[in-house]
Amino acid sequence: MPRPIRRPVEVWQPIVSGTPRAFDFIAKHGIKGVMLGTAEQFIDQWIRAYQEANARHGRTLQLGENMALGLWSYLGDTHEQAKSKLQPIFEEHVKFAAPLGMLRYRQDQMQQLGPTGVARHIAAGVDYEGVLAKKAWIPATTAEMTDYLKDLERRYPGLEHIILGFPFGASAADFKDQLQRFARDVMPAFRGRAVAAH
Template identity: 45%
Template sequence: MIRRFSTLYVGHIELDHCGLSGTPADERRYPNRRLTEVFDTAVALAHATDALGYETLWLAEHHFQHEGYECIPNIPLLAVDLAHRTERVKIGCAFNIVPTWNPLRLAEDSATADILTGGRVVFGVGRGYHSREVETFGNPMLDGEANRELFEEQVEIILKAFREESFSHRGKHYTLPPEVPYRGYRLKSITLVPRPLHRPVEVWQPIVSGSARSLDFMARHGIKGVISATAESVVQRWLQDYQAAAGRHGRALRLGEDVILGFRMCIDETQEQAIRRARPYFEEHAKFMAPLGMLRYSEEHVSAVAARQAQSPTGATLDNGVRNRSWLCGPPADIVAYLKELEARYPGLEHVMIAWALGTPRELML
């Protein structure tokens, strides 16, 4: 039964001239004063989600975006601030871009945030999809295999640090601890200080292409999945594949269990009115994300994601997104009815996340 609701804010500022006919994405450049507006918006959303009973406000980590689309560089740091301004809402990391971090620094910062917030920070990991981000931090993004290999080793280190009193690691990219003398003895293991107090640490990862390798990695390490703004037919296949992967690693899950299902959404009195209101922001979102190959509104999109290919911003329409249920547009009663359908179809599904397209004004989000 669906009983948990959350929302996602990826950190966009209020953009002018949204839509395919508006300002080209690569021509947007905002001054620092405008880019810092994301923190005020995050505070407003934290207060709203806290008051409305949402379980989690998810935030996204990104870097160097003078275009104003995704402007939060450090989720654990912001999460500590938001938790101290609110009463109960959790702050989720959707996602910490692990290849931009030293894995032990990410583990330390996340453990500290866990302690300072009383367990209200939800840990999430991602590989990244912006070459400007990951490559600038000195790690591979354009070489997809190298990126995945590094990410998997980094996550394994983080999980060891969280789960074990002391640990060592010998891998392709990291030797931990280094084989050096320390205070008269040779290091054999290290301890993360502090470790999270709230254990076991719940870990989430996006399901982006649904590859067998990624699902097996998640299942092997007990990582939960997030499927967001994805065509209905693809969702069903990925939920089945995730369930099967978990089963191969000894976890018997109901279909939909341990997965968050996310949607872009716009509510209005009729579906037509909702589509009309959402269209410029849908187009702005596609305009920015399609060249990165990150739309999943159709089977063709998913094939492009898996192949790491750019997509056309005009190859997706909001009407098709509504038809394939990657977008929910319409009156509340219609959306509730569809969620009831999902409950019947996926008996293990408990958690639904809603999100806004890039550029959606704060007044519409609230």
């Protein structure tokens, strides 16, 4: 394998468990963190835990610095339209992710596992309304999305990387439309900042 032309190489690690051990490992090695489809309470906990772990390893970071936040979202003309368009996409995502243990569940859902495992797990369902309330998935108008991102910018001044996740079950045309809407109607509200060359 050829060596990278530019060093050091940035390494980004998905944050899944959010354990102190995981944060210490990534901070020790200067690894940057990525959160995707994460409930709002975990976003705050993990951003703070990442900052604290880096401080223990001699790096002073702003809240959100060296992290990326991925959003499962859908932009619609109205909030209700976005919500109704996002629901079948969410349901397809659950069919894929649930058997792999990639979703957080309530205790009563975990008890559904039993010997038939996957089918019962999916049948237990993940509460769509609950996921929306926790902002793990976000249906929004472009104005609502802009407000949400402005709020994140205020709370986490170091957060500079947003990833638009587009889950399984969505078409390429939907994905293209969503990217165009985001670029046209949301991104202009955020000014680019000059980044120093390394």
